[in-house]
Amino acid sequence: EVQLVESGGGLVQPGGSLRLSCAASGFTFSDYWIYWVRQAPGKGLERVSYTNSGGGTTWSARSVLGRFTISRDNAKNTVYLQMNNLKPEDTAVYYCVPSRDWVPPDVSLSPPGQGTQVTVSS
Numbered sequence: 001e002v003q004l005v006e007s008g009g010g011l012v013q014p015g016g017s018l019r020l021s022c023a024a025s026g027f028t029f030s031d032y033w034i035y036w037v038r039q040a041p042g043k044g045l046e047r048v049s050y051t052n053s054g055g056g057t058t059w060s061a062r063s064v065l066g067r068f069t070i071s072r073d074n075a076k077n078t079v080y081l082q083m084n085n086l087k088p089e090d091t092a093v094y095y096c097v098p099s100r101d102w103v104p105p106d107v108s109l110s111p112p113g114q115g116t117q118v119t120v121s122s
Helices: none
Strands: 005-006 011-012 016-027 033-039 047-051 059-060 067-073 078-083 092-099 116-120
Touching: 005 092, 016 033, 016 116, 033 059, 033 067, 033 078, 047 067, 047 078, 047 092, 059 067
Parallel strands: 011 116
Antiparallel strands: 005 016, 016 078, 033 047, 033 092, 047 059, 067 078, 092 116
């Protein structure tokens, strides 16, 4: 059974930092790209960042570029999202999504996990 468990969210003040983790099981983690996506209240899913299977290729949305960093540890079956200089507009539920390959931007991603809530507020 494919399982991804997101953790590390919480309440943080603007300018603060959080590190999200995505722990995977039930599939060959090192064969999969991993996407981080988020859903803000009343909005659709937004792609935040991705890493390819080996971790050598990454991408981040313009809205988080320079503030968020994605990384992975295939030995631990875990992907991380380091989030710095958080802003109120980063408030959302964050999910990780596995994919065997790059997914075109016009294709929807379906998070299998419960996500982790990030709230940025003073």
